[in-house]
Amino acid sequence: MVVLVVLAVPWFLWGDSRVVAxxxxxxxxxxxxxxxxxxVFYAFxxxxxxxxxxxxxx
Amino acid sequence: MAxxxxxxxxxxxxxxxxxxxxxxxxxxxxxxxxxxxxANRSIGTVVLLFTTFATLLSAFTxxxxxxxxxxxxxxxxLVMGVMDGVIFALLWYAVxxxxxxxxxxxxxxxxxxxxxxRFGSKALRTVVALVSLFWLFPYVMLQQMGAGEALVGLTxxxxxxxxxxxxxxxxxxxxxxxxxxxxxxxxxxxQGLFMLSVVWIxxxxxxxxxxxxxxxxxxxxxxxxxxxxxGGGLYSxxxxxxxxxxxxxxxxxxxxxxxxxxxxxxxxxLKRSFALxxxxxxxxxxxxxxxxxxxxxxxxxVPEGANVIPVLLTExxxxxxxxxxxxxxxxxxxxxxxxxxxxxxSYFTRDVYRPLVTADLSGVLGGDSRSDSGALAxxxxxxxxxxxxxxxxxxxxxxxxxxxxxLSFVASLFRPGSLIEVGDTAFGGFAQMALPVIVALYWDGxxxxxxxxxxxxxxxxxxxxVFVPAQSVGGVTVFGATYLTWDYALWGMALGFVLTVxxxxxxxxxxxxxxxxxxEGLRAD
Numbered sequence: 414m415v416v417l418v419v420l421a422v423p424w425f426l427w428g429d430s431r432v433v434a435x436x437x438x439x440x441x442x443x444x445x446x447x448x449x450x451x452x453v454f455y456a457f458x459x460x461x462x463x464x465x466x467x468x469x470x471x
Numbered sequence: 472m473a474x475x476x477x478x479x480x481x482x483x484x485x486x487x488x489x490x491x492x493x494x495x496x497x498x499x500x501x502x503x504x505x506x507x508x509x510a511n512r513s514i515g516t517v518v519l520l521f522t523t524f525a526t527l528l529s530a531f532t533x534x535x536x537x538x539x540x541x542x543x544x545x546x547x548x549l550v551m552g553v554m555d556g557v558i559f560a561l562l563w564y565a566v567x568x569x570x571x572x573x574x575x576x577x578x579x580x581x582x583x584x585x586x587x588x589r590f591g592s593k594a595l596r597t598v599v600a601l602v603s604l605f606w607l608f609p610y611v612m613l614q615q616m617g618a619g620e621a622l623v624g625l626t627x628x629x630x631x632x633x634x635x636x637x638x639x640x641x642x643x644x645x646x647x648x649x650x651x652x653x654x655x656x657x658x659x660x661x662q663g664l665f666m667l668s669v670v671w672i673x674x675x676x677x678x679x680x681x682x683x684x685x686x687x688x689x690x691x692x693x694x695x696x697x698x699x700x701x702g703g704g705l706y707s708x709x710x711x712x713x714x715x716x717x718x719x720x721x722x723x724x725x726x727x728x729x730x731x732x733x734x735x736x737x738x739x740x741l742k743r744s745f746a747l748x749x750x751x752x753x754x755x756x757x758x759x760x761x762x763x764x765x766x767x768x769x770x771x772x773v774p775e776g777a778n779v780i781p782v783l784l785t786e787x788x789x790x791x792x793x794x795x796x797x798x799x800x801x802x803x804x805x806x807x808x809x810x811x812x813x814x815x816x817s818y819f820t821r822d823v824y825r826p827l828v829t830a831d832l833s834g835v836l837g838g839d840s841r842s843d844s845g846a847l848a849x850x851x852x853x854x855x856x857x858x859x860x861x862x863x864x865x866x867x868x869x870x871x872x873x874x875x876x877x878l879s880f881v882a883s884l885f886r887p888g889s890l891i892e893v894g895d896t897a898f899g900g901f902a903q904m905a906l907p908v909i910v911a912l913y914w915d916g917x918x919x920x921x922x923x924x925x926x927x928x929x930x931x932x933x934x935x936x937v938f939v940p941a942q943s944v945g946g947v948t949v950f951g952a953t954y955l956t957w958d959y960a961l962w963g964m965a966l967g968f969v970l971t972v973x974x975x976x977x978x979x980x981x982x983x984x985x986x987x988x989x990x991e992g993l994r995a996d
Contacts, residue, residue, distance in 0.1 A: 418558065421557045422553055424708070426701050427701050427708070428700050428703070435684035436761075437699050437701065439549070440549070444753060447556050447557075447749040447750065450556060451746055454745050454749065458746055463738075466993065
């Protein structure tokens with residue numbers, strides 16, 4: 414999760430102005446990263462979602 | 472201007488249709504508070520997702536964001552995307568899921584009610600409600616400013632700013648008076664889907680009208696070569712982080728968002744919404760802010776006091792389409808404002824008005840009982856309900872909404888700042904409350920004194936920085952926009968955290984506190 418947040422801004426592309434298919438490269442990174450976030454979040458809801466909350470089921 | 476009649480007709484018709492949907496939903500709505508404010512905690516995934524999403528479909532996103540992307544570059548997509556798609560999503564879990572569990576166990580309807588019960592403090596309850604209402608004011612005003620400016624841009628000034636702002640104010644008041652949360656949630660969903668589709672159609676339309684993204688980029692290279700590189704100008708790393716963090720934390724404390732945390736039908740609804748959220752955010756922000764950026768490359772000039780999106784659309788798409796987009800945006804803004812006003816009115820009636828007029832029953836009815844079962848909580852909430860004349864309270868709520876919206880309309884006429892500035896200030900104000908609340912939700916050592924210190928201390932700090940002009944004291948600038956290049960809103964949040972934890976550690980729990988309220992008896996389905 415920490416990696417997911419920290420790299421949500423592509424710091425290594427700071428100042429980079431390459432354009433790919435009409436849009437800045439960093440914007441493509443952002444698009445991909447958000448898609449990844451959705452997948453990670455989905456996996457999270459299947460796994461540790463409740464463990465962290467002290468919930469009883471039923 | 473032949474188009475004027477058409478434009479006004481489309482905007483008017485659209486707003487009326489939105490109102491009709493709300494009225495229809497109202498006819499299906501029960502009359503008790505749980506239904507009016509929470510739609511009986513029965514909101515499903517699609518509606519929950521869109522009704523939360525619709526709150527983002529505000530003038531801040533729709534006009535302010537593109538204006539910023541037009542003026543400073545497309546990095547705003549990244550700032551808002553990270554803020555909303557990642558940070559807010561995680562808070563959705565950390566704050567939202569926890570509040571859902573706690574709210575379901577004890578029957579809470581508002582944040583103030585939840586905290587007031589946990590800490591056995593009416594003062595805390597009222598303070599939380601008042602702080603929320605205070606910051607809600609500029610955000611409602613922002614919608615009125617946005618609507619006024621939108622119609623100026625669309626009609627090229629034929630409809631003056633005040634008339635647009637007045638129009639949306641009237642619709643807001645009508646709407647809240649006629650529909651509860653169910654009505655708002657329904658229109659939010661319709662609006663959300665409509666605006667998502669329309670913004671993509673606008674992108675396609677503009678691109679095909681100008682001859683493709685290559686043409687736009689050539690224009691941008693000539694006019695704003697720095698727009699392609701990440702960062703630069705306004706966008707420093709500090710700005711990106713400060714904006715993303717304060718807005719994300721602020722959003723969780725918005726009454727209309729925070730109240731949504733209580734309304735989900737089941738935890739499956741919260742989970743699905745959580746996973747879908749980044750995608751939805753991406754689908755909205757990328758096209759909306761790209762349009763703003765592209766307008767700069769196309770050499771669109773925006774008149775003083777107007778917004779870039781209406782001007783761009785009027786130039787590159789037919790008049791009816793531009794009018795439809797603006798109508799959709801205004802209706803979305805109306806719908807978001809209604810969510811805000813509705814939640815605001817429940818904060819006002821439950822947490823400010825009711826404690827003033829009712830006798831204190833909490834002692835008699837077990838407000839201090841340590842092991843409050845769900846059934847007892849229900850009985851208590853029903854009894855509380857009965858102690859107040861429901862009709863009179865509903866009147867107070869509606870009068871309060873009308874007064875609030877009218878005052879913010881008057882304030883919007885003075886246009887105290889740009890859309891982004893006003894929005895940012897409001898987000899920052901709400902963000903000050905987030906850390907004390909999170910500490911309270913997770914640490915049972917939090918005390919009433921700690922909460923009051925954290926909430927009031929950070930608010931005082933933040934308000935001083937909003938209203939007192941920057942001054943130099945002994946070579947150090949105080950009350951400026953930043954300290955050590957970081958936004959004062961972040962420092963305020965840190966202060967709130969330190970005060971909450973520090974004062975809690977130094978003080979003991981008051982006898983009225985229910986420390987286990989947020990930790991025991993939480994059940995999922």
